Amino acid sequence: MLLTRLRAVAVALLLPLGAFAQAPKTYSSSEILLGLKKLNVLGSVLYIAAHPDDENTRMIAYLANGRLMETGYFSCTRGDGGQNLIGPELREALGVIRTQELLAARRIDGGKQFFSRANDFGFSKTAEETFTIWDKEQVLADMVWVIRQRRPDVLITRFPPDSRAGHGHHTASAMLALEAFDAAGDPKRFPEQLQYVQPWQPKRLFWNTGSFFVKPGEDMSGYLKVDAGGYNALLGQSYGEIAARSRSQHQSQGMGASATRGEAIEYLQQMKGEKVSKDPFEGIDVTWRRLQGKQSLGGYNMDKLTSEVIRKYDPNNPAASVAGLIEIRELLMKLTGDGSDAKDNHLLWAKLQSVNDLIRACLGLHLEVTAAEASVVPGQVLRFNVEAVNRSATPIEVQSVHIGRLNEAKSDTVLRKLLRAEEAMRLQLKYTVPVTYTVSQPYWLRQPGTTGMYVVADQVQRGDAENGEAVNVAVSVKMGKNTIPFLLSAQYKRTDPVYGELYRPLTVVPPVAVNLIGHAYVFAENQPKTVPVTLKAGRANAKGTVALQVPAGWKVEPASIPFELKNKDEERTVEFQVQPTGNQESAGQLRAVATVDGQQYSRGIQNINYTHIPAQTLFPEAVAPLVKLELKRKANNIGYLMGAGDEVPDALRQIGYSVTLLKPEDISAQSLRRFDAVVLGVRAYNTVERLRYLQPVLLDYVEKGGNLVVQYVVNRGTVLPEIGPYPLKLSSERVTVENAPVKFLKPQHPLLNAPNKITERDFQGWVQEQGLYYPSSWDAKYQTIISSNDPGESAKESAILVAEYGKGHYIYTGLSFFRELPAGVPGAYRLFTNMIELGKK
Numbered sequence: 012m013l014l015t016r017l018r019a020v021a022v023a024l025l026l027p028l029g030a031f032a033q034a035p036k037t038y039s040s041s042e043i044l045l046g047l048k049k050l051n052v053l054g055s056v057l058y059i060a061a062h063p064d065d066e067n068t069r070m071i072a073y074l075a076n077g078r079l080m081e082t083g084y085f086s087c088t089r090g091d092g093g094q095n096l097i098g099p100e101l102r103e104a105l106g107v108i109r110t111q112e113l114l115a116a117r118r119i120d121g122g123k124q125f126f127s128r129a130n131d132f133g134f135s136k137t138a139e140e141t142f143t144i145w146d147k148e149q150v151l152a153d154m155v156w157v158i159r160q161r162r163p164d165v166l167i168t169r170f171p172p173d174s175r176a177g178h179g180h181h182t183a184s185a186m187l188a189l190e191a192f193d194a195a196g197d198p199k200r201f202p203e204q205l206q207y208v209q210p211w212q213p214k215r216l217f218w219n220t221g222s223f224f225v226k227p228g229e230d231m232s233g234y235l236k237v238d239a240g241g242y243n244a245l246l247g248q249s250y251g252e253i254a255a256r257s258r259s260q261h262q263s264q265g266m267g268a269s270a271t272r273g274e275a276i277e278y279l280q281q282m283k284g285e286k287v288s289k290d291p292f293e294g295i296d297v298t299w300r301r302l303q304g305k306q307s308l309g310g311y312n313m314d315k316l317t318s319e320v321i322r323k324y325d326p327n328n329p330a331a332s333v334a335g336l337i338e339i340r341e342l343l344m345k346l347t348g349d350g351s352d353a354k355d356n357h358l359l360w361a362k363l364q365s366v367n368d369l370i371r372a373c374l375g376l377h378l379e380v381t382a383a384e385a386s387v388v389p390g391q392v393l394r395f396n397v398e399a400v401n402r403s404a405t406p407i408e409v410q411s412v413h414i415g416r417l418n419e420a421k422s423d424t425v426l427r428k429l430l431r432a433e434e435a436m437r438l439q440l441k442y443t444v445p446v447t448y449t450v451s452q453p454y455w456l457r458q459p460g461t462t463g464m465y466v467v468a469d470q471v472q473r474g475d476a477e478n479g480e481a482v483n484v485a486v487s488v489k490m491g492k493n494t495i496p497f498l499l500s501a502q503y504k505r506t507d508p509v510y511g512e513l514y515r516p517l518t519v520v521p522p523v524a525v526n527l528i529g530h531a532y533v534f535a536e537n538q539p540k541t542v543p544v545t546l547k548a549g550r551a552n553a554k555g556t557v558a559l560q561v562p563a564g565w566k567v568e569p570a571s572i573p574f575e576l577k578n579k580d581e582e583r584t585v586e587f588q589v590q591p592t593g594n595q596e597s598a599g600q601l602r603a604v605a606t607v608d609g610q611q612y613s614r615g616i617q618n619i620n621y622t623h624i625p626a627q628t629l630f631p632e633a634v635a636p637l638v639k640l641e642l643k644r645k646a647n648n649i650g651y652l653m654g655a656g657d658e659v660p661d662a663l664r665q666i667g668y669s670v671t672l673l674k675p676e677d678i679s680a681q682s683l684r685r686f687d688a689v690v691l692g693v694r695a696y697n698t699v700e701r702l703r704y705l706q707p708v709l710l711d712y713v714e715k716g717g718n719l720v721v722q723y724v725v726n727r728g729t730v731l732p733e734i735g736p737y738p739l740k741l742s743s744e745r746v747t748v749e750n751a752p753v754k755f756l757k758p759q760h761p762l763l764n765a766p767n768k769i770t771e772r773d774f775q776g777w778v779q780e781q782g783l784y785y786p787s788s789w790d791a792k793y794q795t796i797i798s799s800n801d802p803g804e805s806a807k808e809s810a811i812l813v814a815e816y817g818k819g820h821y822i823y824t825g826l827s828f829f830r831e832l833p834a835g836v837p838g839a840y841r842l843f844t845n846m847i848e849l850g851k852k
Contacts, residue, residue: 033118033625034514035379038372040326041245046369047324047332048079050339051317053358054297055081057161058122058219059154059188060169061180062131063090063109064261067169067219068120069254070277073239075121077250080297081361083123085157085474086113087150087184088131089455092779096265096698097621099656101830103456104619104629105263106131110453111624112260114476120257124476125161127153128455128465133779134747135179136801138172138186144463151187151194152204157474158195159208162357164295166192166216167279175224185218192216192283207471214295215284219277231278235291240275251275262623265697265728302346302358313342329373330403336373337493340366367495375402378497380414380484384579385503386518386628387481388550390446395501398437399486401430410494413485414442414501423487442482444519450614451518452630454478481517515626520549523576524630525557525603526615530658531636531835532589532601533665535644539566539590544603544633546583547616548576555607559587562599565637566590574605591639596837603633636835642666643766646687646848652678654695654722662832663690666840668847675701680711688718688847693829696724696734703731710736714817720846723784723825735793735823736816742787744807745825749777751799754806762796762813762822762845769845773838774799782825785809793823813849820849 038046056074060066066084075082091106100108110126117124127150135141158166170176172185194200196212217235225231242249251271258268279291287293299314320335343363347356371378376399383394399409407430411423428436449457454475458466467473480500487496502514526545534540544557554575559567572585591597604613613634619627644667651660652673660670671686683689689712696702702709713719713736724734726741734741753774755763763769774781781799786809793812800806812823824846831839 034512035377040329041247043329043332043369043372044321044324044326045076045079045243045245046365046372047317047321050362050365050369051299051314051321052079052297053299053301053362054078054165054292054295055083055161055163055358056165056167056291057083057085057125057158057163057213058167058169059085059087059184061087061178061184062093063088063113064258064264064266065169065181065184066113066116066122067221067254067277068116068257069239069250069271069275070167070219070237071117071122072120072250072253072257073237073241073277076243076246076253077239077241078292080292081123081161081163082121083125083157083161083163084113084117085125085127085154087127087129087154087180087187089126090131090264092131092133093264094655094693095263096655096694097263099658100619103631104617107453107627107629108263108619108621108624109261110476111627112263115260115624116257119260120253123161125157125474126455126476128467128473129153130460130463130465131180132462134745134783135183136747136804137174137179138182139179140747141179141183145183146464147183147187149464150183151190152201153473154187154191155195155201156204156208156470158191158213159204159211160357160474162211164214164297165291166213167219167291168216168282169219171218171220171224172282188216189282204470213284215287215291216282217279217291218282220280221278225278233280235279235281235287235289237277237279237291238274239277240271240273242272249273260623262621313339313346316342330375330405332373333370333403333405333490336366336370337490340370340493340495367497370490370495371497373403374405374407376400376407376488376497377402378486378499379504380412380486380499380501381504382482382501382517385515386520386549386580387444388520388522389444389448391550392441392443393482395440395442395484396437397440397484397486398435399428399430399488400433400435402433404432405490406431408489409436410487410489412440413487413496414440414482415445444482448481448519450521450630451478451481451516451628452614456629481519516628518628520616520628521612521614521630522549522607522610523547523553523555523605523612524549524616525605525613525633527601527603527633527635528661530661530833531638531665533662533835533840534591534639535642535666535840537591537594537639539588542567542587542589542601543584544587546574546576546585546605548579548581551579552577553607555605557585557603557605559589560602560604561589561637562597564592564597565599566592589637593639595639596641597639598835598837599637601635601637638835638837640837640840641767642837642841642844644668644844644848645766645851648686649847650683650686650689652689652691652695652699654692655698657693657722657829658833659690659692659722659829662840663843663847666844675699675705678705678708680708683708683712683717686717687851688720690720690847691722693722694725695721696729696731700730706731706734710816710821713819713821716818718820718847718849718851719822720843721821721823722828723782724823726784735812735814736821737790737792737814739786739789739793739809739812739823741784743783744785744787744809745783746781746785746799746801746807746810748801749779749781750775751781751801753797753799756795756798756808760794760796760813762811762849765845766848767841767845769838769842773841775838776836777827777831777839778834778836779830780827782810782827785825786812786823790814811846822846822849 089106090109170181176182255270455465558571614630
């Protein structure tokens with residue numbers, strides 16, 4: 012009966028199902044006491060902004076741990092359109108990384124994480140532009156959906172609904188929040204949601220302003236003042252310290268933060284709702300009394316029970332609180348009924364889950380389910396290890412283990428195993444993964460989207476931070492007359508000789524994954540190229556054939572290749588020869604397809620592994636751009652110093668250059684002599700500390716006849732004040748319209764003429780943006796080559812700056828080659844080649 016009720020709640024998205032790929036959570040006595048105190052607070056707040064790292068982690072930490080409110084962060088996007096400081100992943104893969112960084116941040120500051128279907132398409136200068144790319148109504152619907160689910164009393168935006176927000180996405184997030192405040196309570200708006208949730212009207216909405224929005228000397232007396240800098244003795248940290256740890260999880264954005272201690276005033280400007288003068292929750296009953304008259308037993312009984320448990324709590328013996336918690340649980344079960352009205356009872360079901368967690372914490376009850384393998388193919392039998400250890404003096408009985416998703420037919424293993432103090436139960440179970448299970452692709456990436464929006468057909472999944480677990484496990488534990496199903500995620504665990512126990516999500520994989528390198532295959536001539544395809548077995552004895560699909564005008568040999576992979580995870584690389592058949596420029600798409608048992612598979616497998624987030628697995632389509640272009644080049648050897656990480660070296664190899672990846676410690680005047688040009692990767696002057704000492708070596712290389720090409724540098728945090736041979740001042744100026752018309756300022760300049768003639772056509776077909784972080788001022792010794800601008804703005808002339816220095820050339824470019832070259836944009840290849848070969852004969 013209880014599992015049936017839990018299914019009803021899970022469908023309504025009101026019950027969290029556990030942390031993903033995390034070691035079982037353990038609680039200190041003080042953390043348990045904090046959790047008990049949270050039981051007595053029924054208020055909630057939803058913080059709203061546009062991207063990962065936009066959120067005010069100090070406010071979230073304060074609200075969640077100081078005010079004890081249920082606190083959520085709604086990020087309109089997953090940060091897919093940004094840059095990556097820790098690796099080469101961009102676009103969808105970067106969005107997955109930043110999603111996990113947000114979840115890591117919330118595990119620290121105590122918030123919950125939500126998203127819309129909006130795709131971060133890159134920097135936008137106005138909300139008007141943003142809404143031409145986002146589907147405004149869909150993003151608004153997602154925000155309303157989360158508000159109706161979580162029923163926050165208060166909404167807080169990070170940004171104002173105007174140009175002061177500094178980014179079109181920022182402004183749009185605030186504008187949407189203002190609309191969502193009214194729409195969430197209107198049953199005529201998004202009525203399709205009402206089969207799962209009810210309309211909900213928040214009490215008020217605030218803008219959380221700050222020093223970056225306030226003019227010096229501005230009168231702040233009309234704002235609410237909140238001191239979010241307090242010290243939480245139960246956690247042993249100030250909210251500023253918690254916030255710094257939380258914000259520092261945004262490693263892909265370089266957001267490591269210093270802790271703050273002492274008073275920290277946050278300002279709130281009220282935008283909507285009932286006016287208040289002192290506190291954002293003024294006049295809102297955040298106690299159990301808010302349920303008085305709405306439930307059969309009323310709120311006063313619960314308030315009395317929870318207060319009594321808190322009063323009697325013994326930090327030396329948390330298990331003594333279990334009896335009181337069970338009494339609270341019994342009352343909650345009566346209040347929630349059979350689960351059919353779960354959409355009306357978000358607060359009660361959330362508190363029920365908290366009580367379950369607290370009972371487990373007070374008992375010190377260790378429950379863990381680990382899979383024998385890290386991945387599984389649908390239809391495969393998988394072994395699980397189940398472990399339960401009772402670390403309290405209270406006897407418990409492990410009654411049963413249910414493996415599978417909550418909506419599956421019941422498949423319990425009945426145990427009725429009594430565990431006294433420090434007794435353990437360990438057993439192995441087998442479970443056949445249903446053939447209906449799909450691969451563990453992040454749910455928002457399963458269907459093709461658009462530049463501005465992801466496609467998520469299932470209403471219930473919208474807003475979720477990530478997929479549900481591949482396989483859920485409910486371990487039912489009996490204490491006295493009460494049986495509690497503790498919901499766990501089945502994970503894979505191994506012991507590393509250096510790092511100890513490591514966990515990763517159990518992943519559902521296809522019988523065979525088909526991996527292409529992923530970058531564009533670019534042909535500067537009609538010679539064939541070798542295209543390797545790596546096959547990876549998801550199960551033993553995977554055999555079939557693999558073929559390449561190419562557009563008309565291209566030739567591929569052989570037509571197909573048979574393969575047989577006897578062992579799971581075995582890999583085999585096969586090679587095809589691909590060749591264009593005409594001399595004209597052309598573009599298309601290459602796709603690798605494997606056929607196993609009559610079924611076609613065309614997804615690869617991409618593992619993302621960083622120490623600050625759980626391991627992630629993506630299943631990208633096995634496709635790559637296929638480009639035939641007209642290109643001339645003379646130079647051969649290129650030295651490339653990586654910055655934040657990009658795929659430009661592989662792109663240069665595609666057109667015939669020999670590219671050597673340079674290590675900072677190996678750079679010397681002698682080692683650079685053999686290169687026709689040296690290229691610095693994106694953000695190199697932000698991320699490579701040794702460049703402050705290597706700058707004279709690089710400039711000496713230029714002075715003696717070399718070409719140095721410097722790709723974009725962020726205008727803050729450079730490792731030395733001057734990155735060029737002559738002064739230039741970096742800025743955040745950019746051209747966001749990727750196909751903005753380009754004017755040639757010096758049509759006869761060699762960079763536009765040799766070895767390739769550059770025309771306006773070479774700036775067509777660019778992706779996401781034309782350029783970023785253009786210098787705002789520069790020495791007269793730099794020559795400007797092109798200009799362009801976004802609509803309604805003045806021309807920007809510093810996308811390419813060229814300076815003669817001695818016998819060589821220093822080139823700074825903010826053009827987004829790190830996006831254009833991997834995407835196979837022909838004009839970007841021609842222009843970059845001309846930079847490399849400037850002045851070469």
